[in-house]
Amino acid sequence: MSRIDSLIAAMTLTEKLGQLTMATADSAITGAVMTLDLESGIASGEIGNVINLFGAERVHAMQRRALENTRLRIPLLFGFDVIHGHRTIFPIPLGEAALFDPRLWEASAREAAREAAADGIHLTFAPMLDVTRDPRWGRIAEGPGEDAFVAQMMARAKVNGFQGTGLADTASLAACAKHYCAYGAVTAGRDYAPTEISVRSLSEVYLPPFQAAVAAGVATIMPAFTDIAGVPMSAHRALLTDYLRGQLGFKGVLISDYNAIAELINHGVAADLAEAAALSLKAGIDMDMMANAYRAGLPVALDRGLVTMADIDAAVGRVLTLKEQLGLFDNPYGRGGPESATSLAARRQQAREIASGSIVLLKNDKDALPLADGRLALIGPLADAPGEMRGCWSAAGIAADCVSVLAGLRFALPHQSIRYAEGVDIDSADESRIAAAAALCDDADTIVLCLGEAANMSGEACSRAHPGLPGKQNALVDAVLARAKGKKVIAILFSGRPLVVPQLAARADALVAAWAPGSEAGNALADILTGHAAPSGRTPVSWPRAVGQIPIYFGERPSGRPANPEDHYTSKYLDEDNAPLFPFGHGLSYGDIAYSSLAVTPALAREGDSFAVSVMLTNRGPRAITETVFLFVRDKVASVTRPLLELKDFQRKALQPGESGRLRFALPASALKFLDANMRPVFEPGEIEILVGPSADRARLLVQTVYLA
Numbered sequence: 001m002s003r004i005d006s007l008i009a010a011m012t013l014t015e016k017l018g019q020l021t022m023a024t025a026d027s028a029i030t031g032a033v034m035t036l037d038l039e040s041g042i043a044s045g046e047i048g049n050v051i052n053l054f055g056a057e058r059v060h061a062m063q064r065r066a067l068e069n070t071r072l073r074i075p076l077l078f079g080f081d082v083i084h085g086h087r088t089i090f091p092i093p094l095g096e097a098a099l100f101d102p103r104l105w106e107a108s109a110r111e112a113a114r115e116a117a118a119d120g121i122h123l124t125f126a127p128m129l130d131v132t133r134d135p136r137w138g139r140i141a142e143g144p145g146e147d148a149f150v151a152q153m154m155a156r157a158k159v160n161g162f163q164g165t166g167l168a169d170t171a172s173l174a175a176c177a178k179h180y181c182a183y184g185a186v187t188a189g190r191d192y193a194p195t196e197i198s199v200r201s202l203s204e205v206y207l208p209p210f211q212a213a214v215a216a217g218v219a220t221i222m223p224a225f226t227d228i229a230g231v232p233m234s235a236h237r238a239l240l241t242d243y244l245r246g247q248l249g250f251k252g253v254l255i256s257d258y259n260a261i262a263e264l265i266n267h268g269v270a271a272d273l274a275e276a277a278a279l280s281l282k283a284g285i286d287m288d289m290m291a292n293a294y295r296a297g298l299p300v301a302l303d304r305g306l307v308t309m310a311d312i313d314a315a316v317g318r319v320l321t322l323k324e325q326l327g328l329f330d331n332p333y334g335r336g337g338p339e340s341a342t343s344l345a346a347r348r349q350q351a352r353e354i355a356s357g358s359i360v361l362l363k364n365d366k367d368a369l370p371l372a373d374g375r376l377a378l379i380g381p382l383a384d385a386p387g388e389m390r391g392c393w394s395a396a397g398i399a400a401d402c403v404s405v406l407a408g409l410r411f412a413l414p415h416q417s418i419r420y421a422e423g424v425d426i427d428s429a430d431e432s433r434i435a436a437a438a439a440l441c442d443d444a445d446t447i448v449l450c451l452g453e454a455a456n457m458s459g460e461a462c463s464r465a466h467p468g469l470p471g472k473q474n475a476l477v478d479a480v481l482a483r484a485k486g487k488k489v490i491a492i493l494f495s496g497r498p499l500v501v502p503q504l505a506a507r508a509d510a511l512v513a514a515w516a517p518g519s520e521a522g523n524a525l526a527d528i529l530t531g532h533a534a535p536s537g538r539t540p541v542s543w544p545r546a547v548g549q550i551p552i553y554f555g556e557r558p559s560g561r562p563a564n565p566e567d568h569y570t571s572k573y574l575d576e577d578n579a580p581l582f583p584f585g586h587g588l589s590y591g592d593i594a595y596s597s598l599a600v601t602p603a604l605a606r607e608g609d610s611f612a613v614s615v616m617l618t619n620r621g622p623r624a625i626t627e628t629v630f631l632f633v634r635d636k637v638a639s640v641t642r643p644l645l646e647l648k649d650f651q652r653k654a655l656q657p658g659e660s661g662r663l664r665f666a667l668p669a670s671a672l673k674f675l676d677a678n679m680r681p682v683f684e685p686g687e688i689e690i691l692v693g694p695s696a697d698r699a700r701l702l703v704q705t706v707y708l709a
């Protein structure tokens with residue numbers, strides 16, 4: 001008999017349910033706290049998994065309690081939300097998405113895993129793979145943005161990064177793909193609200209990132225809090241068991257979200273905890289995070305005949321298998337121990353490079369950037385706010401370890417005059433300091449405004465109906481622009497979402513999306529602002545001009561009445577453009593890039609063929625740059641309407657001043673398959689446009705038509 005089978009054979013019901021229970025220690029609590037005391041629950045075997053405890057000593061002490069006091073000496077599993085770094089904080093995932101660089105996505109996850117594993121952690125609740133087209137939803141900050149292809153690439157890179165060479169490696173973490181599924185489609189961007197999506201968008205947009213995570217060997221998956229068309233994900237047997245386990249062959253552990261099993265009662269599909277627990281277990285969820293539903297509810301559900309002991313044993317088997325794969329039985333203290341000073345310094349350097357690569361230059365008129373010599377006025381509530389640079393889910397990162405913009409610029413420009421004023425709070429009604437802050441413009445040559453959201457204004461439970469500049473920041477902008485009298489004004493936005501800032505975008509000379517850049521924020525920004533590094537980030541989401549445009553995304557399907565300003569009865573607004581303020585993929589550099597001679601062969605392809613796509617890039621500017629190139633397709637006539645643009649690939653290319661180079665993509669013709677009206681994959685003959693260029697703005701794409709046979 002295997003170790004796991006003999007353990008299961010020896011376990012009492014209480015011990016089994018303990019293995020299916022995850023309880024919280026003290027930090028980062030996002031919901032109700034369980035009544036059972038953690039210490040005694042561990043000693044009695046009623047709690048087998050812990051969330052929110054880190055630090056090798058504390059983790060090992062708790063592990064010792066479990067191993068020394070319990071009958072069967074089963075090691076505890078420690079999970080933590082290591083979302084974008086652990087102690088060293090990398091940019092928030094939406095910011096990292098702007099890198100469009102799977103190699104760096106993987107590298108930051110690898111470093112986060114190493115650092116968290118050194119703190120005793122075994123499992124991270126990441127990557128978050130929720131595609132969303134709604135910037136009102138605060139959790140847009142945690143994910144890959146609006147596109148399913150980007151999300152798939154990120155899924156693979158992050159799972160590989162966290163899990164490294166395998167779970168047995170004590171420098172790796174088990175990853176958790178979340179939140180399965182379609183959480184990003186919550187109604188009106190309101191967190192935890194219902195989702196109402198079609199089977200097509202489920203299949204084409206929301207499932208593929210999870211398919212990619214499963215294909216990459218993700219160890220665990222977390223169902224979303226929400227329902228899809230009436231079936232809460234915590235009870236969704238068709239999507240959890242039939243699809244994930246049955247069709248995709250997922251063999252890992254399904255972990256509920258925080259208290260989500262008990263919330264089936266609020267959803268209105270369970271009358272009590274026993275019914276809720278039975279629904280979740282039957283649907284396929286192995287581990288109950290913080291609902292106390294399995295521990296308290298499953299014994300009752302067993303008595304009522306709602307579940308069987310075999311159902312419980314199957315879940316216990318999967319949890320114990322994960323612990324075994326992580327090496328916990330043989331080496332329970334394997335994770336946790338000091339790291340060398342060199343690895344910490346190298347990690348900081350990497351965090352700086354990744355942060356500078358995540359910064360998106362949205363606008364740069366009058367060559368406002370890079371900064372010219374001269375006196376600087378640094379104004380705004382985010383200019384000297386190190387803690388805010390961490391963004392949401394900052395794990396073990398502490399404010400004192402983060403570099404503010406002020407500190408970064410002072411360090412980079414030691415001989416330049418830099419005067420600083422906060423002006424306003426991030427979000428308060430106080431306007432009393434605005435005039436004094438604006439007065440700094442008089443003695444400055446260039447004004448840098450640091451504006452945006454606080455770290456806790458995005459992430460979970462942070463939906464915003466007015467996703468613009470909060471508090472009195474617009475009043476500060478008005479006062480500064482009035483006083484600047486034609487001097488260059490650069491606005492840097494810190495945010496966990498694209499902000500709705502059309503006025504600011506029109507009036508500032510330069511506009512920079514910095515997201516939440518993490519520990520090295522100020523140094524990374526200084527690198528970009530001074531021209532030490534060229535901006536290369538591209539926005540992974542469309543920036544709306546108005547909240548009324550939401551949801552807004554490049555992959556819309558065509559209308560029967562496409563917008564035509566000359567024709568009233570077409571698809572448009574009376575009072576706003578259809579186009580976003582900045583399209584997906586947009587991001588300037590300090591160079592001047594020209595695209596030419598798009599070539600695609602063969603002109604006619606069958607399903608097994610591959611298109612060779614190439615394009616010439618020339619850097620006509622005076623600086624070295626890195627250009628991100630997007631490859632889209634458009635199927636103009638098909639049996640069902642196809643999106644106006646579909647992203648199929650992207651690549652980055654570094655170019656020295658004056659350098660030209662050809663960039664090549666291999667696009668399998670089979671990537672043009674789609675789901676027909678009966679949701680069956682088909683490869684249909686006909687005309688396809690291949691579009692290559694710097695963003696999803698069609699006017700900027702080179703186009704070549706090819707045919708499928």
Ligand code: BGC
Binds near residue numbers: 028051081125
């Ligand atoms: C969030 C998850 C997170 C969990 C544990 C929940 O509230 O939805 O994303 O992993 O808490 O902290």
